[in-house]
Amino acid sequence: MSETPGFPAGAAGPGPPAEGELTARARELDKADPLAAVRGRFVLDAPPDETSGGAAVYLDGNSLGALPRAVPDRLADVIAREWGELRIRSWSESGWWTAPERIGDKIAPLIGAGPGRVVVGDSTSVNIFKAVVGGVRMAGKGCTEILVDATTFPTDGYIARSAARMTGLAVRPVEPARIADEVTERTALALVNHVDYRTGRLNDLPGITHALHSAGALAVWDLCHSAGALPVGLDAHHVDLAVGCTYKYLNGGPGSPAYLYIRESLQDRFESPLPGWNSHADPFAMDPDHTPADGIARGRVGTPDILSLLALEAALEAWDGVSIEAVRTKSLALTDFFLECVQACVPPGRVRSLTPSAHERRGSQVSLACAPALGSSFGQGEIPVAGQVMDELIRRGVVGDFRPPDVLRFGFTPLYTSFADAERAARVLGEVLRALPEVSSGDGG
Numbered sequence: 246m247s248e249t250p251g252f253p254a255g256a257a258g259p260g261p262p263a264e265g266e267l268t269a270r271a272r273e274l275d276k277a278d279p280l281a282a283v284r285g286r287f288v289l290d291a292p293p294d295e296t297s298g299g300a301a302v303y304l305d306g307n308s309l310g311a312l313p314r315a316v317p318d319r320l321a322d323v324i325a326r327e328w329g330e331l332r333i334r335s336w337s338e339s340g341w342w343t344a345p346e347r348i349g350d351k352i353a354p355l356i357g358a359g360p361g362r363v364v365v366g367d368s369t370s371v372n373i374f375k376a377v378v379g380g381v382r383m384a385g386k387g388c389t390e391i392l393v394d395a396t397t398f399p400t401d402g403y404i405a406r407s408a409a410r411m412t413g414l415a416v417r418p419v420e421p422a423r424i425a426d427e428v429t430e431r432t433a434l435a436l437v438n439h440v441d442y443r444t445g446r447l448n449d450l451p452g453i454t455h456a457l458h459s460a461g462a463l464a465v466w467d468l469c470h471s472a473g474a475l476p477v478g479l480d481a482h483h484v485d486l487a488v489g490c491t492y493k494y495l496n497g498g499p500g501s502p503a504y505l506y507i508r509e510s511l512q513d514r515f516e517s518p519l520p521g522w523n524s525h526a527d528p529f530a531m532d533p534d535h536t537p538a539d540g541i542a543r544g545r546v547g548t549p550d551i552l553s554l555l556a557l558e559a560a561l562e563a564w565d566g567v568s569i570e571a572v573r574t575k576s577l578a579l580t581d582f583f584l585e586c587v588q589a590c591v592p593p594g595r596v597r598s599l600t601p602s603a604h605e606r607r608g609s610q611v612s613l614a615c616a617p618a619l620g621s622s623f624g625q626g627e628i629p630v631a632g633q634v635m636d637e638l639i640r641r642g643v644v645g646d647f648r649p650p651d652v653l654r655f656g657f658t659p660l661y662t663s664f665a666d667a668e669r670a671a672r673v674l675g676e677v678l679r680a681l682p683e684v685s686s687g688d689g690g
């Protein structure tokens with residue numbers, strides 16, 4: 246097993262860790278945490294004590310964020326009053342019609358965008374389609390290819406290949422770190438994940454964007470795993486187009502609508518491949534010909550999903566008075582502390598951190614490759630051992646997730662994750678791995 250900076254070989258002893266010391270450190274860190282009170286804005290299990298020993302530590306906010314307390318009452322009001330009583334009048338009187346731009350402006354500061362550059366609606370996949378086809382239509386005439394992050398979350402690759410087929414271009418998968426070397430004057434754009442969903446690696450958005458621009462190509466970023474977790478700086482780094490979901494670190498709820506960012510200076514050249522009536526300059530003119538709206542509204546398609554949109558708007562209240570810089574500081578402290586606890590609690594050689602140890606290359610999750618121990622005490626089956634380990638962690642109240650082939654993912658949402666959560670998760674992971682038989686494959690460390 247290769248040594249990674251997070252786990253110097255032989256540094257951890259096989260016996261039970263110095264629990265008391267780590268627990269005390271976690272308590273001190275939580276006491277000093279300026280965001281500690283923000284946790285109260287979310288519905289979460291109470292921390293475990295002698296009576297509630299089974300309460301869950303939630304480390305899956307990088308897949309589905311926890312429920313913000315403001316959402317249920319707001320949604321109840323939207324349903325009972327705005328829909329139930331005002332009915333059709335709510336499109337204007339309750340601000341439903343303009344919600345996609347209004348809520349876009351609320352997300353904008355979290356991703357470094359000025360007002361009028363973000364519109365909310367549709368899924369991330371649909372926005373990837375709009376961004377890629379819209380980007381190709383803005384690119385130079387002689388372009389023949391689209392570069393796609395070779396390590397991307399699958400949906401980006403699927404959509405990019407279909408968009409390329411429709412526009413007559415080829416798709417070339419390239420590792421993010423190689424994009425600066427691989428881009429040519431024939432490249433229309435590159436579609437890149439800001440944070441790698443599997444490893445938690447933070448890709449170099451300023452550097453890659455600059456390299457693409459130097460070659461005359463556009464930069465299209467997928468912010469699903471960075472928005473709400475770290476500063477993105479879309480305007481500052483002159484990103485052309487970006488998309489992201491809102492159900493992870495923005496806590497918008499299951500299936501909450503995604504967003505599209507279009508750089509201000511490109512907006513009047515953006516031609517949507519899905520020019521629905523909501524993107525028309527005058528939707529209620531019912532014009533048979535499409536005239537695109539000015540500004541970011543041209544990124545809209547059809548009737549917005551109001552219930553989900555307004556749940557998201559209420560969820561964003563959890564950010565009141567919180568800076569994304571403070572979130573980043575806590576995120577790095579949490580992931581550092583978790584890695585330290587894992588090193589102390591987990592028998593050597595059983596996991597290997599896939600997440601870069603360098604802060605400037607790390608998102609807000611820790612991914613641990615789980616050594617392929619065989620003959621697990623949780624029963625042998627088709628499930629890879631890492632999947633069994635995660636099932637057992639969840640059974641013991643530590644909720645992360647498993648991604649094939651061997652990755653345990655732990656997401657840290659600074660708005661509500663505590664240092665005590667990080668310590669408990671690492672301790673339970675150590676217990677689960679100690680309960681498994683020794684690594685039997687040759688590459689264990």
Ligand SMILES: Cc1ncc(COP(=O)(O)O)c(C=O)c1O
Nearest residue numbers: 368369370398400442467469490
């Ligand atoms: C990087 C990335 N892009 C896109 C998606 C999903 O897209 P959609 O919102 O269309 O399901 C995810 C996760 O679901 C993701 O991690």
Ligand SMILES: Nc1ccccc1C(=O)C[C@H](N)C(=O)O
Nearest residue numbers: 307308309398442443469492648
């Ligand atoms: N949208 C979902 C619906 C159901 C279950 C998971 C997701 C995810 O978001 C997965 C996530 N994108 C990931 O990084 O694996």
